[in-house]
Amino acid sequence: xxxxxxxxxxxxxxxxxxxxxxxxxxxxxxxxxxxxxxxxxxxxxxxxxxxxxxxxxxxxxxxxxxxxxxxxxxxxxxxxxxxxxxxxxxxxxxxxxxxxxxxxxxxxxxxxxxxxxxxxxxxxxxxxxxxxxxxxxxxxxxxxxxxxxxxxxxxxxxxxxxxxxxxxxxxxxxxxxxxxxxxxxxxxxxxxxxxxxxxxxxxxxxxxxxxxxxxxxxxxxxxxxxxxxxxxxxxxxxxxxxxxxxxxxxxxxxxxxxxxxxxxxxxxxxxxxxxxxxxxxxxxxxxxxxxxxxxxxxxxxxxxxxxxxxxxxxxxxxxxxxxxxxxxxxxxxxxxxxxxx
Amino acid sequence: xxxxxxxxxxxxxxxxxxxxxxxxxxxxxxxxxxxxxxxxxxxxxxxxxxxxxxxxxxxxxxxxxxxxxxxxxxxxxxxxxxxxxxxxxxxxxxxxxxxxxxxxxxxxxxxxxxxxxxxxxxxxxxxxxxxxxxxxxxxxxxxxxxxxxxxxxxxxxxxxxxxxxxxxxxxxxxxxxxxxxxxxxxxxxxxxxxxxxxxxxxxxxxxxxxxxxxxxxxxxxxxxxxxxxxxxxxxxxxxxxxxxxxxxxxxxxxxxxxxxxxxxxxxxxxxxxxxxxxxxxxxxxxxxxxxxxxxxxxxxxxxxxx
Ligand SMILES: Nc1ncnc2c1ncn2[C@@H]1O[C@H](COP(=O)(O)OP(=O)(O)OP(=O)(O)O)[C@@H](O)[C@H]1O
Ligand SMILES: [Mg+2]
Numbered sequence: 001x002x003x004x005x006x007x008x009x010x011x012x013x014x015x016x017x018x019x020x021x022x023x024x025x026x027x028x029x030x031x032x033x034x035x036x037x038x039x040x041x042x043x044x045x046x047x048x049x050x051x052x053x054x055x056x057x058x059x060x061x062x063x064x065x066x067x068x069x070x071x072x073x074x075x076x077x078x079x080x081x082x083x084x085x086x087x088x089x090x091x092x093x094x095x096x097x098x099x100x101x102x103x104x105x106x107x108x109x110x111x112x113x114x115x116x117x118x119x120x121x122x123x124x125x126x127x128x129x130x131x132x133x134x135x136x137x138x139x140x141x142x143x144x145x146x147x148x149x150x151x152x153x154x155x156x157x158x159x160x161x162x163x164x165x166x167x168x169x170x171x172x173x174x175x176x177x178x179x180x181x182x183x184x185x186x187x188x189x190x191x192x193x194x195x196x197x198x199x200x201x202x203x204x205x206x207x208x209x210x211x212x213x214x215x216x217x218x219x220x221x222x223x224x225x226x227x228x229x230x231x232x233x234x235x236x237x238x239x240x241x242x243x244x245x246x247x248x249x250x251x252x253x254x255x256x257x258x259x260x261x262x263x264x265x266x267x268x269x270x271x272x273x274x275x276x277x278x279x280x281x282x283x284x285x286x287x288x289x290x291x292x293x294x295x296x297x298x299x300x301x302x303x304x305x306x307x308x309x310x311x312x313x314x315x316x317x318x319x320x321x322x323x324x325x326x327x328x329x330x331x332x333x334x335x336x337x338x339x340x341x
Numbered sequence: 342x343x344x345x346x347x348x349x350x351x352x353x354x355x356x357x358x359x360x361x362x363x364x365x366x367x368x369x370x371x372x373x374x375x376x377x378x379x380x381x382x383x384x385x386x387x388x389x390x391x392x393x394x395x396x397x398x399x400x401x402x403x404x405x406x407x408x409x410x411x412x413x414x415x416x417x418x419x420x421x422x423x424x425x426x427x428x429x430x431x432x433x434x435x436x437x438x439x440x441x442x443x444x445x446x447x448x449x450x451x452x453x454x455x456x457x458x459x460x461x462x463x464x465x466x467x468x469x470x471x472x473x474x475x476x477x478x479x480x481x482x483x484x485x486x487x488x489x490x491x492x493x494x495x496x497x498x499x500x501x502x503x504x505x506x507x508x509x510x511x512x513x514x515x516x517x518x519x520x521x522x523x524x525x526x527x528x529x530x531x532x533x534x535x536x537x538x539x540x541x542x543x544x545x546x547x548x549x550x551x552x553x554x555x556x557x558x559x560x561x562x563x564x565x566x567x568x569x570x571x572x573x574x575x576x577x578x579x580x581x582x583x584x585x586x587x588x589x590x591x592x593x594x595x596x597x598x599x600x601x602x603x604x605x606x607x608x609x610x611x612x613x614x615x616x617x618x619x620x621x622x623x624x625x626x627x628x629x630x631x632x633x634x635x636x637x638x639x640x641x642x643x644x645x646x647x
Contacts, residue, residue, distance in 0.1 A: 058551060060550055060551060063465075088553045090553070092551055093553055096551070097551045099548065099551075104543065104544040104545065105544045105545055106548065107548070108545070108567065109566050109567055110563075118549075118552055118554060119552045119553065122554065123553060170548075170552070
């Protein structure tokens with residue numbers, strides 16, 4: 001039986017335009033599917049376009065940017081084609097988002113209770129009394145002690161971890177079907193990080209939400225996700241089930257990421273960081289974006305951009321090695337698999 | 342909050358004392374014996390001595406200062422040297438005219454300035470933004486007496502729509518208020534724009550959008566309240582400048598306000614009136630700043646109360 005897909009992103013492209021009118025292709029070919037009730041991880045280095053992908057889904061990109069192509073099917077409705085009014089009724093209601101920066105994501109001049117209440121009022125038409133009950137319920141749900149006092153506090157009276165919990169409570173206010181968490185823990189202490197991730201995980205099970213978990217940490221992916229999309233230079237280069245990805249990574253970049261990830265069975269000095277630098281967004285390679293750093297790159301890789309190809313097992317990879325056109329060493333695939341198994 | 346207000350009020354005492362000393366020394370630093378001025382150039386010495394005694398000018402300066410402060414606290418500034426009327430009688434009606442002119446102009450500056458600034462920020466780089474910023478630059482660089490004369494030339498003399506002088510009727514109020522309020526509106530518009538632009542790019546505005554709020558609600562409820570602090574600061578500063586601008590505006594439109602009164606009486610060396618006028622302006626200025634400070638507290642709960 002095929003699983004029901006709640007979010008299907010197809011070849012999404014989002015561009016910004018700088019002051020000189022130069023087009024910056026921040027997201028340039030992102031595709032993935034998210035089955036209902038599951039968690040999708042989006043991993044990639046800083047600047048690879050993870051946040052812009054997430055913001056594009058809710059159409060929250062800055063004024064100087066726009067969605068230049070592709071579709072975002074949410075329950076079979078293309079979000080890129082909705083009117084401003086329709087997308088507003090989805091934001092904070094069907095799809096909620098938690099941001100990377102808990103310290104600055106709450107409005108400093110309003111109490112947290114009021115900020116949560118806003119969503120309840122516009123989407124569910126709750127009055128103050130009903131709202132108060134629900135806010136207390138939500139704050140309890142995310143593990144904030146003495147919610148009745150807390151709801152009257154201003155953001156500056158709360159720690160970073162508490163603020164992120166408030167953000168989660170706010171995101172959950174209207175029982176969203178999809179929760180997008182954009183690096184919800186990077187700005188927090190290590191101990192708090194684990195708590196927040198655990199909280200999101202348990203809430204997902206409790207409420208049956210689908211979740212997109214954005215992170216640059218493969219450890220987080222291993223612990224929390226069912227599927228994973230690996231991003232590089234604004235593109236998805238590999239999409240897999242998590243278990244498969246760790247057992248059998250296909251894209252050389254994914255292999256590099258796994259090799260540079262600290263593991264308990266490998267000594268730290270044996271970690272191999274990926275050589276070279278992330279390409280500048282204004283100066284992307286013509287061919288495969290990873291080619292300049294890829295140990296297997298050939299003439300073909302440098303000149304032509306590979307497509308994101310779907311395999312029979314449902315995985316997708318953007319790499320010439322797996323195509324019939326591959327002009328390099330035919331043994332290369334085997335080596336990829338051997339290294340990590 | 343109450344503690345804060347009381348402490349700020351106590352802090353005003355040295356400021357007001359300083360102002361009083363300066364105002365008081367005005368008379369004593371100006372060359373010439375005041376009694377001579379009152380008595381006239383060729384008055385006999387006995388008359389001068391008599392006047393000195395009546396005004397208490399023969400007493401030591403600290404004693405004179407003590408009397409000055411004591412009387413000033415009771416709002417008694419003595420009599421005018423020109424008209425012999427009590428200074429307060431001369432000052433009050435004039436004070437109200439100036440106060441009205443200043444308040445109406447301030448309202449004009451705030452309403453026009455903030456509206457223009459918000460439109461500019463929300464539609465950054467649009468033609469509306471460019472127009473507002475050009476007009477603001479123009480309004481800022483134009484001396485207000487010149488603007489007053491231009492307005493008078495156009496609307497009173499060429500078109501005959503509005504009276505060129507006086508104060509009181511709604512028609513008479515329009516031109517002076519625009520004259521006095523324009524530069525303030527320009528400053529407020531520019532500050533509103535930059536402050537709003539700064540706030541609009543903050544993370545919490547994105548959060549508000551992600552909640553599904555309407556743009557209007559985001560602009561007025563979430564952005565404006567955060568943007569207000571620097572705007573309130575320039576509004577407070579504008580009020581000080583406004584009192585000075587009022588003097589010129591009153592001269593241009595022949596309005597019998599306090600500014601005109603002070604200028605007239607400086608020329609006539611009528612010190613009690615001048616002193617009282619300046620003192621009143623200084624006190625108003627100081628209290629407006631206090632109000633600005635207090636409104637910060639209401640606006641921004643992040644500023645510690647101490
Ligand atoms: N408003 C904008 N104007 C121009 N370029 C932008 C804008 N916003 C983002 N970008 C560019 O888009 C690219 C992708 O940014 P994005 O925030 O999605 O990265 P990220 O993968 O989330 O990185 P991080 O892990 O640091 O959060 C970056 O190179 C960034 O410079
Ligand atoms: Mg990001």
